[in-house]
Amino acid sequence: MPTALVTGATAGLGKAFTRALAEQGWDLVLVARSGTDLERHAARLALGHGTRVDVLPADLTTDEGCAAVTARLAGDPAVDLLVNNAGIGYERPFLDTGIEAEERLLDLNVRAVLRLTNAALEQMTKRRSGAILNVASVAGLGPAWLSSTYPASKAWIIGFTESLATSRQVRSAGIRMTALLPGYTRTEFHQRAGIPTTFPPAWLWLDADDVARTALQDLRRGKVLSIPSSRYKIAAWGLRHLPRALSRKFAWDISGPAH
Numbered sequence: 001m002p003t004a005l006v007t008g009a010t011a012g013l014g015k016a017f018t019r020a021l022a023e024q025g026w027d028l029v030l031v032a033r034s035g036t037d038l039e040r041h042a043a044r045l046a047l048g049h050g051t052r053v054d055v056l057p058a059d060l061t062t063d064e065g066c067a068a069v070t071a072r073l074a075g076d077p078a079v080d081l082l083v084n085n086a087g088i089g090y091e092r093p094f095l096d097t098g099i100e101a102e103e104r105l106l107d108l109n110v111r112a113v114l115r116l117t118n119a120a121l122e123q124m125t126k127r128r129s130g131a132i133l134n135v136a137s138v139a140g141l142g143p144a145w146l147s148s149t150y151p152a153s154k155a156w157i158i159g160f161t162e163s164l165a166t167s168r169q170v171r172s173a174g175i176r177m178t179a180l181l182p183g184y185t186r187t188e189f190h191q192r193a194g195i196p197t198t199f200p201p202a203w204l205w206l207d208a209d210d211v212a213r214t215a216l217q218d219l220r221r222g223k224v225l226s227i228p229s230s231r232y233k234i235a236a237w238g239l240r241h242l243p244r245a246l247s248r249k250f251a252w253d254i255s256g257p258a259h
């Protein structure tokens, strides 16, 4: 059986990825901070799908956490698919968040993705096979949130993935890489970040299982960017092609009075 390693596997999109992959017969390595949540979810997956599920508790904002996961990426059995999914955002304006918290966001959303991708690619290029799915956001395409480092961190993931996925080094080794750009998806993300879920309206919310299935299909098809749902394909087109001065007017300003 092929093996997939999924970060942020105990909630939201990560959990949805593990469900979809287990249904498709993948063995799994689940990564998150909470060992109890990991064990509970692993037992449920193993029972429901009969796949082999290992857990790896790690805080990916730390050097030790990243090192534990990069060691597993270099170990046996080989990891055929890496899903860099764990990520955080804040609802507080930039100047109120505090520099330590901002650095933690970059450590998880950017630095861990960099380190894990590097470790996975070293192995995958040797084996001349493998795939990497990096979870970004539609917010990474333009000024969707003001007074936040989150969109910038996701813009980095999009640029990084696109740059590697289409490079000769990666393509000639038969490795597929996709950046997933979800819109608002029902998970624990907003609750954890303290972001109200009363906006946007219900029709704009995506289902995590639908997003995960679409992303895995797009990865199989070799798409470099995966944007689930036509609603967010249109939003993505707007963010990419409308003048930025115009899209800034529609952005969510975390430091604004409405917030």
Ligand SMILES: NC(=O)c1ccc[n+]([C@@H]2O[C@H](COP(=O)([O-])OP(=O)(O)OC[C@H]3O[C@@H](n4cnc5c(N)ncnc54)[C@H](OP(=O)(O)O)[C@@H]3O)[C@@H](O)[C@H]2O)c1
Pocket: 007, 008, 009, 010, 011, 012, 013, 014, 031, 032, 033, 034, 037, 058, 059, 060, 061, 085, 086, 087, 088, 089, 108, 135, 136, 137, 138, 181, 182, 183, 184, 185, 186, 187, 188, 189, 190, 192
């Ligand atoms: N939900 C949305 O609307 C949306 C939209 C666009 C993009 N995204 C992106 O989708 C990805 C998944 O988000 P989600 O909505 O599924 O979030 P979520 O429901 O809050 O789940 C986050 C997961 O990441 C883990 N995690 C958090 N901090 C971690 C750390 N320091 N080290 C290791 N694991 C950590 C959490 O487990 P522990 O707390 O146990 O560590 C949990 O399993 C993120 O990259 C997010 O930016 C989400």
